[in-house]
Structure formats: C-alpha cells, structure tokens
Amino acid sequence: HSMVGDKARGEMNAFQRNESKETLFTFISAGDDPPKGDFPLQKKSPKLCGSNYPLSIAFIVVNEFCERFSYYGMRAVLTLYFLSFFHWDENLSTAVYHAFSALCYFTPVIGAIMADSWLGKYKTIIYLSIVYVVGHLIKSVGAIPSLGNQAVHVVLSMVGLFLIALGTGGIKPCVSAFGGDQFEEEHTSERSKFFSIFYLSINAGSLISTFVTPVLRGDVKCFGEDCYALAFGVPAALMVLALVVFIAGSGLYRKTPPQGNVLLEVCKCIGFALKNRLKNRSPEIPKRDHWLDWASEKYSKQLIGEVKMVTRVLFLFIPLPMFWALFDQQGSRWTLQATKMNSLNSHSFVLQFLNPLLILVFIPIFDFGLYPLINMCKLNFTPIRKMATGMILAGLAFGLAAIIEVKINVSKAQESLIRVLNLAKNPVQVAIQDKDLFQQPVESFQNPAEYSKLILNGEQQSLHFTLQHQGLTLAFNYTVKEKSVYSLIVFEAEGSLSSRLVSVGVKCKYSINSMAVIFINALSQDVNLTINSKSFITVSGGAVETWKSEDIKANNVHMAWQLPQYLLISAGEVMFSITGLAFSYSQSPASMKSVLQAGWLLTVAVGNTFVLIVAEAAPMAQWAEFVLFTVLLFAVCIIFSIMGYFYVSVDPEDLEEKEEKRETSSRGNMIGLVTQKTKL
Secondary structure: OOOHHHHHHHHHHHHOOOOOHHHHOOOOOOOOOOOOOOOOOOOOOOEOOOOOOEOHHHHHHHHHHHHHHHHHHHHHOHHHHHHHHOOOOHHHHHHHHHHHHHHHHHOHHHHHHHHHHHHOHHHHHHHHHHHHHHHHHHHHHHOOOOOOOHHHHHHHHHHHHHHHHHHHHHHOOOHHHHHHHOOOOOOHHHHHHHHHHHHHHHHHHHHHHHHHHHHHHHHOEEOOEEOHHHHHHHHHHHHHHHHHHHHHOHHHOOOOOOOOOHHHHHHHHHHHHHHHHHHOOOOOOOOOOOHHHHHOOOOOHHHHHHHHHHHHHHHHOOOOHHHHHHHHHHHOHHHHHHHOOEOOOOOOOOOOOHHHHHHHHHHHHHHHHHHHHHHHOOOOOOHHHHHHHHHHHHHHHHHHHHHHHHHHHHHHOOEEEEEEEEOOOOOEEEEEOOEOOOOOOEOOOOOOOOOEEEEOOOOEEEEEEEEEEOOEEEEEEEEEEOOEEEEEEEEEEOOEEEEEEEEEEEOOOOOOOOOOEEEEOOOOOOEEEEEOOOEEEEEOOOOEEEEOOOOOOOOOOEHHHHHHHHHHHHHHHHHHHHHHHHHHHHOOOHHHHHHHHHHHHHHHHHHHHHHHHHHHHOOOOHHHHHHHHHHHHHHHHHHHHHHHHOOOOOOHHHHHHHHHHHHHHHHHHHHHHHHHHHHO
C-alpha cells in the first residue's frame, strides 16, 4: 500500500499538534504505548554522540529505510511483471496486484498478536524478517526466465509474494513501537523527534526505490530481455541488509516482554455481548441502555465504556474502504494506463514516485498555509469535512483518468498503422484509394523511418492498393482492421511483382516500443532459422512469418497528462488519511488507539479486495471502470458526510472522568442506603 499508512503515521507526527506524537505512532500492538515505569530492570543503552538519543535507534532507522526500499521497490514493477513476464491480461494483473496489497494490510493483525501475546516485539521482528527475506529470494529466483516453464515462475512468484506480505505486514505494527520503547520515560521530546526521523527514513526508502527499480528493469538487460530478476534482487538484498543491521544492534535494545493484546480483548468483549444479548431475548428480561452493556457480567465497566467509544469511530470507518480502492490503483490501473501513452523512454511511465514526493510538498503547504487561511476566514473546516474533501479530490482524479482513457481510445479508434517494405530490385510507387499516403516512391530495401496512420471508416475496411513498378501497374485488395499494425511487403516472384499485407501486432497493447521480427522467404524451398541457438522456426518458400510480435508506440497522448490526477489524489490523501487517523485517535481512549489502528489498516485491505473483485467479476471498458469508481466514491462521500453530520465529537478523557464520578456517586448512594437501614 501502500505507503499510505506509513506516511500518514509519520506525517501526523511532524505536523499535527493536537495529539502526542508517540501516541499517533501507535500501531496495532497493545503494548505500543511506552510503559509507564514498568520496564524490566536492565542496563541503560549507550547514547548517540552525547545526546539523549539511544544508540539503538540508529539501527532501527537504518533497518526501516532498507525494509521500505525493498517493499516499494519490488511493488513498483509488480504490475508490469505480471503483464510482460507472465503475459497475463490487464484484469488478472490488476486482481493479483490488489490481492497482494490487501494481504499486506490483513497480516498486521497477525504480527500484533504474535508480538503482544507470545514473542514480544523484538523476536517477532526477527522471525518475520527472515520470512520476508525468504519471500524476496523466492520472488527473485522466480523471475529468472531460464528457470523452468511459466508454471514454475508463477508458483515461485506467488509463494514469494505470500511470504513478503506476511513479513511486511507482520513487522508493521512492531518496528516503530519498538523504537519508541528504546527511550526512557523522561525523554519524551527525543522520542517524538525520533518518530519524525523514522518517517523520513520511510519516505527516503520509498522515493529512491520507486525510481531505481524501474530503471533496473528497463535499462539493464539480462537473459535477453528486461531484467526483472535484478529489479527484484536488489530489494531482496536490501531486506537482507535490513535484517543484518537490526540483529547487529541486539545488545543495545530495551526489550519489553509481551503484555497481552487489547485487540483480542475487545473482540472477546463484543462477542460476549452479542452472544449474551441473543440468549436473553425474552421480553420479561429488562432492556439495557446499550447493547454492549450485555457484556457487564464478564467484563469491567471501564472496558465496556472504552469499547463503546471505539465502536462509535469504527462505525464511521465503514465507508472508508472506497477511498483506498481508488488510491491504490496508482500501482495497477494508472500504471497500465501509462503504458498506453507516449513517453520519453522505456521506464518513464512509472510515475508512482510522484506520490511520496508530492506528499512531502503538500503537508507543509496544507498545515501552514491552507488550513490557517481557512481558519482566518472563520470557516468551520472540521476533520469530517476535510476527509470528505479528500474523497472528492480522489474522485476528481479518477474522473480525469477516465477522460484521459477516452482520449487514448479516440486516438486509436478506427485507426491502424501501415508501412511498406520494398524487396523488389527497383523503386515502387504505392497508392491506396482515397488515402493520401506514400507520396514518394519506396526505394528498394528502404528502411521505413516510421509507420503511417491509416484512418478507416469502420471497424474494418476493404482497401484498394495500386503498385507502379517499371511502367507496370498492379492492383490488389486487402481488408484492414482497426487498431492493428500492418506491413505491406512488395517482392518479386516468378518474374512478376507481388505483394502481401502482414499484420504484425495489435496497436495499443502493452509494449516496450519494439517491433515484430518478420522473416520473408522469397525462395522456392523452405528455410530453417535458428535464433540465439534456442528458437527454431521454419519459413516456407514464398511465405512470410512473424515471430515474437510486440508493438510500437501506442499513440501521441503523452503521459504528462497524468500529472493532474496524481496532484489531486495526493492532495486527497493528505486531507483524508492524515486527518482521519488524527481524528479517530482523538476520539478514543489511550488504551484503545491500537484497536483503531487495526480498524484503519483493515479499511485499506477491504478497499483492495473490492478492486480485485471488480477487475475479475465485472470486466468493462477501462474508462467505464474509472467512471464507476468515481461515482461510487462520490456516493460514499455523501453517505459519510451524513454520518459525520450526526456524529458528536467527544473527549475520551472527559467521558472517563464522568464515568468515574458516576461510579463514585453510585457507591456513595449505596453506602448512604446501608447506613439508613442500619439506623432504622
């Protein structure tokens, strides 16, 4: 994912002032909040350059940089890998990409439970990092073309991706919280600054990797084609380095023991309340104020009260997956759209690095410019309204993507490309009826500089070709289909001129801007061809064969047209993601912030799941799919705004104080009653 969760947590630390920074960095783990004086007795960690910063955090920051580099670097080329290496179609590539992304946001729950209930953060990071490394290595080996057939490549890649998802998701709730544990209680200021540094390492790793790995894939050749093995191997090496660096600091870490997982307690409390309510459906049984009150037989009033606060916020989370459904398509549908656009080089269509870059630019602009300006205008720009605005911006971004997709389709509809290959001994003048093409004669064995556009009057058209050669005029009729690429081959056969129209590909599919290899045998007998000592084909006498058909540049719609949609969706992320996390955290008691983080991550997972369902179950034209997601997000935005309108913001600390006073008052009344009865 996506980097969204990582960035949002860090960004709030740097720029949100209403919440303590270490609280905002709480992950799913119940023990994430630094314990108040209950650290086990152990020697103090050495300090960094005479400051109050523990030396151990240097190892944690470097580890995070390497891990984020490995994850985002691998994911930057994942969709293209499915498309060009496996030759999957766009829908299947999109579905598998989002299935992987969804899994990466389901597995943090597993990591949190392991850390808090069983192994502790340190051992969880070590064990799951080993799983992570193994996944990367298997993924890299699966990208070696000479290793087995496609079935082997697919199996290795899927196993590798599963292990990577388990590793990256599993350590997600542990690493930053483990870093916070390294600070002594009196050094809260240094702890807060650490989280800012931690966030910078996340963005540095993601920015560099999303630029470097596509270059490795496109500019470096291995095994005779794009080097995906290297593009995946470098992130694997960085993850190995991350693990080595983390283990190297083992003797310096403060390691807190497992303290129990609050997420499990919340789930058990909710489950018991529902079960108890169903058991007591008789009208004779008195009703209770809230459905969670049915858990009072087993759980404390404090826990039930806190769960009530959490469920109010979790209810607001219900519409949120739709935002992530759109946001995470930057790595799938938007990347696929870029492959159909014109670019300056073979790897420049990977624009995903723009998102983290724009986030770094937008955060100070919004926090120190836009939001204060809105406040000066005395507009009540509440967190709910900020999140709704973020949804609208993301919807507009997909609206622009739909417009660009239509423009791409218009540029290729009822259009084909054609060139002439003259294999005769003398120049040939080629003419196509009602088409203003080939004004100059085609020289013998002339290398055509480029294809010519052939505009048709329908999906296919029968065209009349005229060839003039040494005073002779020959006529041929050929049927041409739209969105296809053709070569008209002119050659001499049995003393006369002949021609053949050969289709060498379908225009506007994924390509690496290379042409088909065409073999023409003008001899009377068959010819065998061996290529790279591996491929063996037979070209019959007087025949034309096409081998390894790949396409030319799709059209003249430049990928720079995608920049506005990246600007909009990045601005939407700042308003939606950062604001949403800060708001939800402010509405929950300190002990329950980990539960809300779990709920937030699960909204990302559900959003990705929705995309893969749409891609596989309801295939449609790409522009129509973009419009569908735009409409759905606008509809969800309206629902979310209505829910937010009726939501009453609370201060969890005030509610806790009122609950304590109510209980104290209740106990006082009971004591008074007992005393009065005694007197009587």
